Amino acid sequence: MSGDTIFALATPAGKSGVAVFRLSGPRAAEALQTLTGKALPTPRVAVKRRLYASTPEGQALPPLGGRVGWGAASDASIHRDAPLPTSPLKVGGEEKIPLDDALVLYFKAPASFTGEDVVELHTHGGPAIIAAVAKALTALDLRLAEPGEFTRRAFDHGKLDLVEIEGLADLIAAETEAQRRQALRQAEGELSSLYESWRGPLISALARMEAAIDFPDEDLPDGLMMLVDETMRILSDEIEAHLADNHRGEMLRDGLSVAIIGSPNVGKSSLLNRLAGREAAIVSARAGTTRDVIEVKLDLGGYPVLIADTAGLRESPDEIEQEGVKRALKRAEHADLKLIVFDGAVWPDFDATVAEQIDAEAIVVLNKAEFAVGRKTAIVERDLLLVSAKTGEGLDALVAALTDKAAKALNPGAQPALTRLRHRAALERCLGALRRGLHAPVVELKAEDLRLAVQALGRITGRVEVDDVLDLIFREFCIGK
Numbered sequence: 464m465s466g467d468t469i470f471a472l473a474t475p476a477g478k479s480g481v482a483v484f485r486l487s488g489p490r491a492a493e494a495l496q497t498l499t500g501k502a503l504p505t506p507r508v509a510v511k512r513r514l515y516a517s518t519p520e521g522q523a524l525p526p527l528g529g530r531v532g533w534g535a536a537s538d539a540s541i542h543r544d545a546p547l548p549t550s551p552l553k554v555g556g557e558e559k560i561p562l563d564d565a566l567v568l569y570f571k572a573p574a575s576f577t578g579e580d581v582v583e584l585h586t587h588g589g590p591a592i593i594a595a596v597a598k599a600l601t602a603l604d605l606r607l608a609e610p611g612e613f614t615r616r617a618f619d620h621g622k623l624d625l626v627e628i629e630g631l632a633d634l635i636a637a638e639t640e641a642q643r644r645q646a647l648r649q650a651e652g653e654l655s656s657l658y659e660s661w662r663g664p665l666i667s668a669l670a671r672m673e674a675a676i677d678f679p680d681e682d683l684p685d686g687l688m689m690l691v692d693e694t695m696r697i698l699s700d701e702i703e704a705h706l707a708d709n710h711r712g713e714m715l716r717d718g719l720s721v722a723i724i725g726s727p728n729v730g731k732s733s734l735l736n737r738l739a740g741r742e743a744a745i746v747s748a749r750a751g752t753t754r755d756v757i758e759v760k761l762d763l764g765g766y767p768v769l770i771a772d773t774a775g776l777r778e779s780p781d782e783i784e785q786e787g788v789k790r791a792l793k794r795a796e797h798a799d800l801k802l803i804v805f806d807g808a809v810w811p812d813f814d815a816t817v818a819e820q821i822d823a824e825a826i827v828v829l830n831k832a833e834f835a836v837g838r839k840t841a842i843v844e845r846d847l848l849l850v851s852a853k854t855g856e857g858l859d860a861l862v863a864a865l866t867d868k869a870a871k872a873l874n875p876g877a878q879p880a881l882t883r884l885r886h887r888a889a890l891e892r893c894l895g896a897l898r899r900g901l902h903a904p905v906v907e908l909k910a911e912d913l914r915l916a917v918q919a920l921g922r923i924t925g926r927v928e929v930d931d932v933l934d935l936i937f938r939e940f941c942i943g944k
């Protein structure tokens with residue numbers, strides 16, 4: 464498999480100023496020489512080169528294009544009627560058809576992203592150019608890369624570990640500033656270093672214990688056992704603290720989930736539309752308009768927030784509305800934060816079941832503020848935020864309150880945050896083994912627990928045999944990465 468030389472379009476297919484092809488593998492350099500008809504450029508220095516496709520003399524020119532837009536029949540006629548502006552070169556019995564003027568780059572192994580010979584072709588980004596270059600590469604027996612295959616090769620050659628690769632995937636997926644920052648730290652190895660800094664002392668404790676066990680004639684020195692226990696204790700405390708992070712890193716990846724909850728007709732959908740800056744949900748004067756949960760992604764000061772409009776809570780004979788209310792309550796239950804809305808036009812009348820939804824974290828607003836002037840605006844010993852989805856009054860304060868909650872929930876500490884359930888599960892396994900090991904009755908069992916702890920940590924970065932988790936991780940990449 465990895466003897467193959469692979470290629471992929473690293474930029475989105477379609478029409479753009481520039482398209483980048485990446486090639487990786489033992490025949491990448493040869494392919495570059497064939498395409499340009501010139502010697503290899505200095506590694507890591509971009510040069511402009513014309514790319515050519517080869518065709519044996521006397522044979523008809525291959526149909527142009529392919530899958531993009533034009534059928535095969537019209538390809539032939541296009542070619543007859545409108546020859547390419549630059550005439551073919553003749554080199555040693557072969558005709559060379561010019562494809563495009565490109566910037567090309569050669570990365571000599573092992574100093575490349577994958578650790579193999581890598582070539583980049585920066586062509587013009589038109590569909591016909593992309594198709595022609597892909598065809599020329601295929602004609603040179605290069606194979607289209609599978610999703611994530613470049614990164615897989617980087618892993619296989621020790622360029623990146625699994626945590627860095629997951630950071631890279633998150634970096635590409637990052638939609639907000641805080642997500643980008645967290646992912647970059649992880650891709651740069653900050654989280655890997657933390658996990659490796661725990662694995663190191665455990666490995667050396669294990670090695671020393673095993674050495675001692677291997678010589679049963681000699682008694683295990685008390686000092687050694689105390690040192691091993693001390694190491695295990697310190698690391699269990701650190702891992703425990705790392706795990707007790709209220710899921711901030713995981714939440715930053717997913718976005719803070721906010722549920723808008725309230726009675727029918729209080730203006731929940733109107734508020735959602737205001738926050739989204741578009742008419743995402745239907746608004747009407749009829750109570751019971753919204754049935755489905757309507758989700759909108761917001762970027763609040765760089766923090767990702769997934770805000771959901773829901774059906775107004777009330778008893779209803781309508782079974783569709785009943786289902787909507789069920790979904791609203793479920794969303795409220797699973798949300799990280801509730802935005803509870805009351806109606807200023809009827810205030811201080813409100814529904815007790817809605818008030819029951821108020822918890823310590825909830826943001827509570829009184830909408831239709833223009834009707835609420837002069838009325839007392841406190842409820843269950845907390846102040847209400849006065850807003851109007853109609854006039855925009857109080858919206859800045861609401862956005863500020865949401866942003867503040869998001870920052871508090873998602874902001875990373877000095878230490879890089881735990882970002883994935885995969886890591887959490889492995890750390891919990893590690894912690895369990897360490898705790899058991901601390902109370903192990905005999906030294907052989909303590910050593911076995913240490914071994915399990917080391918293994919659990921090793922699986923996170925992939926410093927050990929992990930074939931079963933690899934596929935999972937690489938599958939989330941797109942082709943060309």
Ligand SMILES: Nc1nc2c(c(=O)[nH]1)N(C=O)[C@@H](CNc1ccc(C(=O)N[C@@H](CCC(=O)O)C(=O)O)cc1)CN2
Pocket residue numbers: 570573574575576583622
């Ligand atoms: N044109 C282009 N832009 C790109 C990439 C790329 O592959 N090509 N990248 C791809 O994701 C990112 C940059 N990441 C890269 C990571 C490592 C190496 C590399 O050549 N590594 C060598 C040498 C390191 C050095 O000299 O500093 C190595 O690790 O040995 C290149 C790019 C983003 N921008």
Ligand SMILES: Nc1nc2c(ncn2[C@@H]2O[C@H](COP(=O)(O)OP(=O)(O)OP(=O)(O)O)[C@@H](O)[C@H]2O)c(=O)[nH]1
Pocket residue numbers: 725726727728729730731732733734745746747748749750751752753754773774775776830831832833850851852853854
């Ligand atoms: N005056 C005034 N009217 C508002 C305000 N916000 C919403 N409305 C109106 O109140 C009515 C109900 O608004 P919606 O946003 O559909 O209310 P909802 O809470 O989503 O209602 P359901 O989906 O039925 O639960 C509409 O006629 C809105 O135009 C406001 O701040 N001031």
Ligand SMILES: [Mg+2]
Pocket residue numbers: 731732733744745746752753772773774775
């Ligand atoms: Mg609604």
